[in-house]
Amino acid sequence: MKLNILVTGGAGFIGSNYLNYKSKDDNIRIINLDKLTYAADLDNIDIYDNCDYTFTKGDICDLNLVERIFEEYNINRVVHFAAESHVDNSIANPGEFIQTNIVGTFNLLQAAFKNWMDTPNIFKKGKEDCRFLHISTDEVYGTLGETGLFTEETPYAPNSPYSASKASSDMLVRSYFHTYGLPVVTTNCSNNYGPRQHNEKLIPTIIRKALAEENIPIYGDGKNVRDWLYVLDHCKGIDLALEKGELGETYNIGGKNERENIYIAKTICKTLDIIKPLKDNKSYLDLITFVKDRPGHDFRYAIDASKIENELGWNAEENFESGIEKTINWYLEKYQ
């Protein structure tokens, strides 16, 4: 069966990395639906020439458009990335997050149900093998103290409008499985890094500010911990969960790379000191500046990825130190 994959948000950071990775597969057609918000960049998309690829500029909140796409392209796979994704923006302007992350996800579920199924648990002929993958975040679990890991059983406790909107979308996805038998799988991943991330996020900001010899802003005391996942490792996990994940299940994806924000900033500065030294023996480290903390800033996220490792055979191939070197080299080319 030819896979007709609807990728939402394919011009964003993770979506574009996924498209570029996935476009190597034969026997697939990719339809990328993206609203092209400020977070998108079509230059991120660098797919193989012979990939059967269509781009549609549009909003997942437009139900008519989403339904048309399901019909026109006979969609049998959905990989749903599209979201408002920046926590700081969700604090300043939460309304957009409610629309895209909740209403948009609802539209995709509803369109999939209408296109794939006659009634709850009864598939239309030829639609029995369809699958819907929802990409979510570990931020739905709230925050951890010094110890412990998020598992798939950790109760949801979102703390920002962003994580609350993603938690709501996860609940909708869950309900479409339990109520209608829609063939869904959800992944909750930790912080991604790598090429093609928007300037506003932590790692691109550190590199950009350093190269411009401007102050590098770090929230609070820099002790907040994130579990960093190289974006290509994430894309491979997404593909496994899409094709092999058990329907109705959720899978945590994390790189086992817990690092404090200050460690990230220092590692990048020390690497730049070697590969792009400043004049007069100065160090990029002197640019690090602590700024007022973000309201409701979660202290620590860390993922137990043993379910996807044991059940689907996924493993992170990149550790933070190898991944950050590739990432710095990519941004050096971009910013210069």
Ligand code: NAD
């Ligand atoms: P991103 O902000 O870089 O990209 C989002 C993309 O979605 C953009 O291309 C944007 O134009 C598009 N989009 C936004 N609203 C839309 C709408 N209404 N209709 C159609 N397209 C729309 O995001 P990202 O970092 O690539 O994240 C992708 C997904 O992964 C999100 O669902 C996010 O919650 C999740 N996630 C990201 C991270 C991370 O570290 N980046 C971690 C965990 C989970």
